[in-house]
Amino acid sequence: MTYAGKNIMHGRELIAFRIADQEFCVNVMSVREIRGWTPATPMPHAPSYVLGMINLRGAVLPIVDMSQRLGMKPAEPTVRHVIIVAQVGPKVVGLLVDSVSDILTVTDENIQPTPDIANEAEKGYARGILAIEGRMICLIELDSLFPHTESEAA
């Protein structure tokens, strides 16, 4: 496929990543960078999926274990794990995933609605499902995974 052949208007680019044996993807526009795992500083009183804070060139970045956040078992981070630095609303969050697998260009027709079997938790973040070459990839809406709240220290 040539670049010109892509339908720019309706197509969108997604970054696919792997957690355990499942594949997920997010809009590439919200991804700022991808970096390797570095140990994070744990936060007191944090939910278990918040692994802690890392230093991203002078800024303090929270790291979220996507596996736990999506309701699966906690990750055991190794140097082979990957952090996707994503912009969610005004904040920047690091998403810990097993690996980044693909960059996809899809149109809206490629996205199937989330099947009925999904329970409320999965429905909450899944925006749809993509079927590509026999793979099933779940499209995640980061905004609903990490809704913006007003900072308390106003």
Next chain:
Amino acid sequence: MDMNEIKEIFFQECEEQLAELESGLLKLNDGDRDPETVNAVFRAVHSIKGGAGAFGLDDLVSFAHVFETTLDCVRSNKLEPTQDVLKVMLKSADVLADLTNAARDGGSVDEARSRTLIRELEALANGETPAAAEAPAPKPAAAAPKAAAPAPVVEKPAVNDEGFQPIPFSFGDFDDEPAAHYVPTCQVLFKPKKDLYAKGNEAVLLLRDVSRLGDMSVYCDMDALPTLDKMNPEEAYFSWKISVTTEKGEDGVRSVFEFAEWDCDLDIRTIEEDVVSEAADDEELPMQPVPFDLSILDDGGSVAAEDEPAIIESDAAAAIAAAETASKVAQVTSRAADNAKAAAAASAASAAQANQAAAAGQTIRVDLDRVDRLINLVGELVINQAMLSQSVVENDSNGTSSINMGLEELQQLTREIQDSVMAIRAQPVKPVFQRMARTVREIADITGKSVRLITEGENTEVDKTVIDKLAEPLTHMIRNAVDHGLEMPEKREALGKNPEGTVRLTAKHRSGRIVIELADDGAGINREKVRQKAIDNDLIAADANLSDEEIDNLIFHAGFSTADKVSDLSGRGVGMDVVKRSIQALGGRISISSKPGQGSVFTMSLPLTLAVLDGMVVTVAGQTLVVPLTAIVETLQPEASAIHSFGASQRLISIRNSFCPLVDVGRILNFRNIQANPMDGVALLVESEGGGQRALMVDAIQGQRQVVIKSLEANYTHVPGIAAATILGDGRVALILDVDAVVAASRGHSLRQDISLAATG
């Protein structure tokens, strides 16, 4: 530079002038009768008017003009600056500030108020004082010539080059003033200072403008002119004696010099017909009359470029001629020479003085963003330097290498750079305090109370970001203090107090922090009422046993108000939770102490900067934490004999015969589930603002270090017990302990587990 930028600069200057104006008026109010203070006040209004005129801000111009006219009466001793007069003037200063803000932000102004004040100011200027009656003509006439003569600023071709469209302004109100019937003759002594020329003014042009007023004769006084070898080409040596017969009178002549007035010695007086000749022949001033070539003034229109060299040439020729004359005079009459020398010396001295003053107050205006960027960079530098030091220490077995010495120097330099950069943002709290003066006036007016605001330590310096965020909570608290703290004057009198209430605002440095105190001498907190209200609002149980201090602190609870009905202004307590939160957001603490019948004192302790912090790096449950050094009183190694169990789970440590509760930091932050053995760790004795002492147990102390504060809220959320984060030498994130929150938690208020799923968003 486009028009908006020029305008922005004007508004920035306005802000400074307004501050100057207010402080000057307050000084006068305190009985200061220094003419320089009056001049400063006048100058401030005058500059605002001048700039506003150039930008066509008519409302601002007309108000400033009336204000200026009244101030001029004070300046010329026609109006005594009594308390009542100053009250009007202070209000006028407020309106002037409002008008300026409205012109900048496009907001609206209370027009009725400004109209009332215009009338009051005019009344003051016109005749409510006996002094004004003696000089009937000049005052009303003052406005007309000023309006007729276009402001010199507008005329400057340089401004036109910027694509600037001058907007003429008129004072319709004054046009119907009757013209003076007799034609007065003015005697003007005009002695430019060096600054006049430095600012691009040209004496010749000023003289030309005077010549347009009427018949003029000019004498140039060149006695001050030194010999050529001693002449500094940048100095001003000439002065002129002008006598002009004009219908516009003294004020008309003054208006010519309006924009040069501060850069020259100017003496204008109206003289009777028969005095003219006498004055012209006045021998008191040793004068070397030089025929003045008026023809060069007769170009009629704007300054044509080709005229410039001619003027300079003739000036130069005159200078040389004058120099020769001066030296001849020196040979012939020693008296004249002495005079000339004295004059030269005097002018040199005053020039030196002016230079000194200029050097002392030399400033540049810098965009805050640029400074912030610099501060961020220095922060990175500090972290990098720490990282470098750490890796060198790790890899260098013999600690005496030259690398180590170089690192030490680097460390010192970094520290110095950091201090210097921080100092750039440091500013006195004065502007915020001055704003409070206005708040007090307004609230006093509305509530009908008589209040005196005393400020102390207003030159105490603190980071600009802190100052900016201080204004809002302070305004709120001042309102509370006046509205609810102070009693009505009658009641005060009945209580045997001074009917005029006092609000004292103090700033001072204390151990690396700035402490701001707001004290009133009002009724103090009504504890019964507070307590009842807290019970009504289910904040405390009806039979709760609270200390006075605890009751006072209830007013910081959200939604708490002791005001029977919430007034327009505030209720003591309404929003005090907001005040507390905004102080805490600044890394500060606030406490209150109140004595019934004697008043309340709010004490705020704030960090000097929001960027760096001196901290003690400690280890807790395998984690590295930073404890702000300011909170730590001492560190100690607990001994078994000093630890005492108290009740089920409490443990106390005895320090010099007093018992202090032990707080396991690892436990309170949920880093571990069981309390660590105090003997294995180190105790940090901390003092929280108004919260007494606690011994915080940590596992080990790593050392003392300056850390760069990084916001947790930027990407995460507020974490109870944690003030902020920082980045350590190894590049890892460390948390900065919020000592006050930890101490509060140890007193039973749990660190709330309010971090939900949403918290990371």
